Amino acid sequence: MSGSNQKPNTNQHYFTVWRWHFYSGIFIAPFLIILACSALGMLLMSNTTGRDNDRLTVTPQSTVQIPVSTQAKVALKTLPDSTLVKYIAPRESDTVAVFQVRSENQDNMVAVNPYTADIVKNIPTSGNLYHTFDEIHGDLLLGTVGDYIQETTASLTILMILTGWYLWWHKRKSVKAMLVPDDSTSLRRKRSFFRTIHATLGSWISILLLFFCISGMAWAGIWGEKVVQSWSQFPAGKWGVAPVPISVDPKQPHSSMDMNEAKPHVHGAHSEPTHGSVLNSGKTKEVPWVLELTPMPISGTTRGKEGISSTIPINVDTVNQYAREIGFAGRYHMNVPQDDAGVWTLSQDSMSYDMNSPTADRTVHIDRYSGKVLVDIRFDDYNAFGKFMAAGIAIHMGTLGLWSVLANILFCLAVIGICISGYLMWWQRRPSTQEVAGLNPPARGIKRSIPVWFMMVLLVVAIIFPTAIIAIVSIFLLDFLIISRFSILQKLLK
Structure with a gap:
């Protein structure tokens, strides 16, 4: 494990870090595998049928497509007393248009042939496999509890990366040796082989994994929504978020709502709809990260620049x-506006798979x-972290083109490989005798001490990522306070 020239205190530090790496890994590896497998599922669905069947193909029959209103009326007939929520324009000349229509008890995504107005496919909103994989990836189908579990997994993964770097550096002593396996003798031994694969592969993808954890947690319920996202909103003061009464004649051309009648609801002082609450469909994230918690503008103000002709x-x-x-x-x-204060919103972003x-x-x-344009928000208007998230999510979701899809597939497979190799290492390290049972963590019965730098790392991780606090305290109590006091637990876990 270490050479004889190492100081005893250094060995004790190494054993402590090793055990923390072990405890973190053995409990969060299943969740990392779930994250990787669900990500592969989303990559498959988004690049085959599309998130909402928007990649289904049709045969172009003319150079002119049927008016959107005609297509929408056909989509609305799929549900009784329905209203139009959203129109998604065809990706290419040979793909479908998609309409989100909503009735009192149902919400559907209807794929329509834009040349014939025939219905190609009709499914409940968020009802295909992509959304199932997305919900597994986001909250394990457990809602808020699952969201916290996934956020904790990402937080502990960051701790695993840091401890993994220390352990492998302690063994190899150079960056080159960490990245290139060169011990052919040890590679012929099973456990050494899996350890080398685990550590070398981990060294290669660790930076990207660290980036994925941070960008993924920015969507999470605590660190993302409560800590980071709430401080990164787009400056909504650039438009009027409280209606300024103006004289509106319902019979005038600009009062037309086409398929939707205005609902008798006005956003009051105690109701401030955000981009996320209005534009996201269910749990699916469709609004750029920096805009999700930003209040929506409101129709009926004196604000705005010239837009659609009066x-x-x-x-x-x-x-x-x-x-x-x-x-x-x-x-x-x-x-489409859903009430008398709603606005028409046109949007295009890579997170929604609109472009690369x-x-x-x-x-x-x-x-x-x-008909005035209340605001025209572009990438250059985002703040620094908003730009990071826009680019980061594109990398995270593999929306930058075929190369990023392939890179994400390889990355997910590498994460699965690291987790499996870690379990194999643990299994092969177990004593062959029946005398030792249980979890059998490393450094059993060996004196250990916590290095100051490691305590600082734990403190920083706990402060930055709140859900990590509970996990870190739990590991500490498990290893240093509880196990040492109960012989049964010592037998199983020590």
Whole structure:
């Protein structure tokens, strides 16, 4: 484990770090495998049928597609008394358009042939395999409890990476030796082989894994929403978030809602809808990270710049035409106002699989009465962390093109390989006699001490990532206070 020239205190530190690495790994590896497998499932679904069956193909029959309003009316017939929530424009000339329609008891995504207005597929919103994998990836299908488990997994993974670096550096003493296995003799022994694969492969992907943990936790319920995201909102003061009464004639062209009638609800002082609450469908994240908690603008204000001409009505056809005129090409999202204060929203971002480049993110809000553009948000408007998240999520989700899909597949397989090799190392290290049973962690019966630097690492991780505090305290109590006091636990865990 270490040479005879090592100081006893150094050995004690090594054994302590090793045990923490072991306890963290043996409990969180199953969750890392779940994260990797669910990520592979999302990669498969998003690049085959699409997140909402938007990659289903059709045969182009003319150079001109049927008006969006005609397609929408067909989609609305799939549910009784339904309203139109969203239109997703075709990705290519040979792919379907998708409409989200909602009735009192049902919410569906309807794929429509844009050339014939025939329904190609009709499924409940968030009802396909992509969304199942997404929910497993996000909260293990357990809601808030699962979200906290996954956030804790990511926090402890960061601790595992740091302790893993120390352990492998302690053995190899150089970066090159950490990255390139060169001990052919030890590679012929099973446990040494798996240890070398585990550590070398871990060294190669550790930086990317660290990045994935941080970018993934930025979506989580505590560190993301409560700590980081709440301080990274887009400055909503750039538009009017409280309605300024203006005279609106319902009979005028710009009061038209096309398929949707205005609902008798006005956002009051105690109701501040955010981008996430209005534009996200269920648990699926469709709004850029930096905008999710930012309040939505409101129709009926005196704000805004010239947008859709006052001489024409506002409906899905004219809004779609305007979207094309201002530069939205290919697949984009059009969210329809759902009440009298709602706005038309045009959006296009890599996180929603609209295009590859996160720097092309764009969100436009249009007043449903005046037709004015209330705000036109682009990547350059994001703050520094918002830009990091836009780019980070594109890497995290593999939306940068085929190369990033392949890279993510290899990364997920590597994570699975590291977890499995860790378990194999543990199994092969178990004594062959029946006298020793239980978990059999490393450094059994060996004197150990906690190095100051390691205590500082634990403190920093606990402060930055709150869910890690409980896990770190639990490991400490398990290894240093509880196990040492109960002979049964010593037999099983020591």
